[in-house]
Amino acid sequence: MMNPLFKKKKAAMFLFAAPVVILFSIIIVIPLIQSAAMSFTEWDGINKAVFNGLSNYKRLFTSRDLNVSIRNSLLYSAILTVYQIGIGTLLAYFIVNFKIKGKRFFKDVYFFPVLLSVSVVAQLWISIYHGDFGLVNQLSGLLGSDWKQNWLNEPVKGIIAxxxxxxxxxxxxxxxxxxxxxxxxxxxxxxxxxxDGADKKQQFFHITLPLTVSTIKVSVVMCITYGFRAFEMIYLMTGGGPGNSSYTMPIMMYKALFSLQKYGYGSAIAVVIVVICVGMMLIINKLTERFDVQY
Structure with a gap:
């Protein structure tokens, strides 16, 4: 027979969890179900939706834009992970383990760009990459290099920029x-x-990394999945262009929804994005399970 005290605790637990579950369902679960249902229809946002089976998915998987989007997303994920996690981990380690004057100042400087809006950062970097007066081309000129170009107009260089x-x-x-x-x-x-005679390098690889791997894993998941969710910076800097050279799947979804008014097709793209992100998250968690350390 269940302990009455345990029953009360269990009831309280469900009571406190209920608002979060309800809110999560309203904001996440229900819209996902609606998008999944809409992905099997043809709807322009005005007339009645018409069921069209797997036509939207067939259109997506035969689209030439999809190959470009997948390539760009993989490139986005790779660079984002190496840059943000690699450099972020090294900087964090130096600040924690080395006696550096003005540690708080350095932390604030590194964190400051996070506080800026995407539109401000996009405009700043558009200026940096400008073909005529951009900082990158100006520096290359000072160094005597002749590789000036409009970085955002190049197919692969644009997405890297x-x-x-x-x-x-x-x-x-x-x-x-x-x-x-x-x-x-x-x-x-x-x-x-x-x-035991360990140096800083040995401490980093045998103590610091193993005991922070669970946090680093979360950051890696965020960076890799973000490559398949990237939208704002791309849209503000190139709009997906020139042509489709800087397309990602969210850009494809936006074009389908707001340029073509193909809400069923846009929903199909959204469903595929969710499946990819969840799949990658599960794969990363499975691959990194053995690195988890408890202390």
Missing amino acids: IVIAESWKGMGYHMLIIYAAMKNVPDVYYEASII
Whole structure:
């Protein structure tokens, strides 16, 4: 027979969890179900929706834009992960483990771009990449190089230029959460390693990284999945162009919804984005399970 006290605790637990579950269902679950249902229809937003089976998915998977979008998303994810997690982890480690004057100042400087709006960052980097007076071309001229170009108009270089801007904006966020994880590593491990003769490099790879891997894993998932959700920076800097050279799946979805008024097709793209992001999250969690360390 169940303990009455346990029954009361269980009831209280469900009572406190209910508002969150209801809110999550209203904001996330119900719209996802509606989008999934709409993806099997042809609807222009005005007339009655007509069921068309898998036509929207067939159109998506045979679209030439999809190949470009997948390529750009993979490139986006790779650069974003290396830049934000790689540099963010190193900066966090240096700030935590080395005696540097003005640590707080450096943390604030690295985090400052996170506070800027996407539109401000986009305009800043558009100016930096400008073909005539941009900082990149000006520096290349000073160095005697003759590779001046309009960076945002190049098919592959354009998406790389955008993801560098995106990485610059978001790196401070990941640096800060990794920094917090590193600060929580008990000093006793470092003290014991010093007694055993470990140097800074050995401490980093055998203590710091293993004990912060769960936090780093969350950041990696965020960066990789963001490559398939990237929209604002791309839309503001190139609008997906020139042509479709900087398309990602969210850009395709936006064009389908607001340019073509193909709401069923746009919903199909949204469903595929969700499936890809959830799938990648599960794969990353599975691959990194063995690296999780409890202390």
